[in-house]
Amino acid sequence: MAKKKVEKVDGLGPKEIAQIRVALRKVWSWSHARRLVIKRCEGKGGFSFCEKCKKRAPKIFVDHLKKCGEVDDGYIRRLFVSSDKMQGLCNKCHNKKTKWEKEKDFY
Secondary structure, eight states: OOOOOOOOOSSSOHHHHHHHHHHHHHHHTTOHHHHHHHHHTBOTTSOEEOTTTOOEESSOEEEESSOOOSSSTTHHHHHSOOGGGEEEEOHHHHHHHHHHHHHHHHO
């Protein structure tokens, strides 16, 4: 099977947009607001809990209450929000929310 040939773009193309998204997400992962959300999800025994279902979770996924959307002029502003505009979710709740958002955008 032949590989699809991607046409080169003079300027900002899909490849560059993907690279920008990855780089910005990496910087966001070190942000103080994200760390505050993770800290907010810590229980007394040192375990983490989901802010939605209130169950213990081995890993917390920090999720924006309002979707960040596509990389455009306002993307950085939507990505770097205060901790009260984010929530800590377990994997199950995060997957449900992501699925719901994708279905909502489809219609």
